[in-house]
Amino acid sequence: MRRSTEPLTFLYRTLTAEGRVESRVLQKERLLNPRLLRSSHGRNNMTEEAKKLAAWAAVNNHVQTNHVLGIGSGSTIVHAVHKLAERVKKENLNIVCIPTSFQARQLILQNGLTLSDLDRHPELNVAIDGADEVDSDLSLIKGGGGCLTQEKIVAGCAKSFIVIADYRKKSKNLGEQWKKGIPIEVIPMAYVPITKLLTNKFGGVTELRMAVNKAGPVVTDNGNFLLDWKFDQIHNWNEVNVAIKMIPGVVETGLFINMAERVYFGMEDGSVSVHEKPVH
Numbered sequence: 001m002r003r004s005t006e007p008l009t010f011l012y013r014t015l016t017a018e019g020r021v022e023s024r025v026l027q028k029e030r031l032l033n034p035r036l037l038r039s040s041h042g043r044n045n046m047t048e049e050a051k052k053l054a055a056w057a058a059v060n061n062h063v064q065t066n067h068v069l070g071i072g073s074g075s076t077i078v079h080a081v082h083k084l085a086e087r088v089k090k091e092n093l094n095i096v097c098i099p100t101s102f103q104a105r106q107l108i109l110q111n112g113l114t115l116s117d118l119d120r121h122p123e124l125n126v127a128i129d130g131a132d133e134v135d136s137d138l139s140l141i142k143g144g145g146g147c148l149t150q151e152k153i154v155a156g157c158a159k160s161f162i163v164i165a166d167y168r169k170k171s172k173n174l175g176e177q178w179k180k181g182i183p184i185e186v187i188p189m190a191y192v193p194i195t196k197l198l199t200n201k202f203g204g205v206t207e208l209r210m211a212v213n214k215a216g217p218v219v220t221d222n223g224n225f226l227l228d229w230k231f232d233q234i235h236n237w238n239e240v241n242v243a244i245k246m247i248p249g250v251v252e253t254g255l256f257i258n259m260a261e262r263v264y265f266g267m268e269d270g271s272v273s274v275h276e277k278p279v280h
């Protein structure tokens, strides 16, 4: 009997209505037993399982020995780090990890992986990270966890930026799924003028992100504030991203445009849907 916790997988490709090649990885167990598709453990477990499937597929497909690897932030990346630690141990891989946040740094250390930084390793082979929403162009909203600035820096230093997400993050247009707005990291003294400018120029509503178990605003790993811009219409995200970045006091936006090379979505039916950037 097979004891490994890793499912047997099959990969096949289909052509979508828009002419994109879409790959799917199916677990053998789930193909053979459709009852497993409807887990009795409820939706949370299904979402967690979907995150795990996406994370494992990305680590299995993109990580090799001697890689310098960017480690993203959030809950999905936890599964990737666990798989990475397992592979490093089993296959004796030589991997160096660059964190994108305090959380990522802790994850790397707690899992016995080798921690480094951009001073020593300014060029990465691959960065793996989660996302709050991914549209059909592979434009992303990131920063739900407030780590967008370091995440964008690390992703920008990587030859490949690979995104892992569960089925809830997949959309045609940004804003369909993620309703909390586009996170924008700002210098604290500038948050009021930036808030006004954003709303006057682009519409919608902009809110200062408040902490939950502390009075006052969320303070990022870089000592800044976060604004969440709830836009009220679809924009040209590339143009808007550049325009927001030009506002004095804006440190970074959670719009990741033309950065993701491939996205792995863990799906509700136990498959992994793989999307690559469409060629226009």
Ligand SMILES: O=C(CO)[C@H](O)[C@H](O)COP(=O)(O)O
Residues within 6 Å of the ligand: 072, 073, 074, 075, 076, 077, 129, 130, 131, 132, 141, 142, 143, 144, 145, 146, 147, 148, 151
């Ligand atoms: O951008 C991020 C943090 O700044 C995360 O990658 C994003 O919020 C996704 O998190 P999760 O994997 O928990 O859904």
